[in-house]
Amino acid sequence: MAYTIIEVERKTGISSRTLRFWVDKGLFPYIEKDEKGVRYFSEKDLQWVLWIDCYRQIGMSIKDLKDYIALCAKGKNTAKERLEIILSLKEKTLKDIQKFQAILKKLDFKVKYYEKMTKEGEDKLNPLSKNYKKRKKRLKL
Secondary structure, eight states, rough: OBBBBBHOOOOOOOOOOHHHHHHHHSOOOTOOOOOOOEEEOHHHHHHHHHHHHHHHHHHHHHHHHHEEEEHHOGGGGGGGHOOOOOOOEEEHHHHHHHHHHHHHHHHHHHHHHHHHHHHHHTTOOTTTTTTOOOSSSOOOO
16 A cells, blocks of 8 residues: 555654655655655555654654664664664663653642642742742752
8 A cells, every 4th residue: 555645644643744854855765756756655664654753753863864774774784783773762762751750740849839829829939929938948949
């Protein structure tokens, strides 16, 4: 089965504009075109689309993606290099998760604070508020 960019957009939720950008950057070297220049994605190409989206979401650059795709095209002899790339991406992603968990913890604090403020009607952390109270111990941010 072959899919147009619009059909790929509908199936994946990735905009056709983004898909065209990726195609123009060479991230799908095996996409077929008809005589009118319409691009067609195969089922395997759809899997590549999802992987490229994943890699882009975790910050992989277009250049690094192109290098990775070139390694893939060379076959199993590059498996070790590709594994190292994936392990590096995994490590970076785990660090990002830890960073976002810390941010989420801070946001949870703010949510509780504002819920309490809306319930009690007092803003004890605003220095311009009549209810402002200096804290004896520092807030953990």
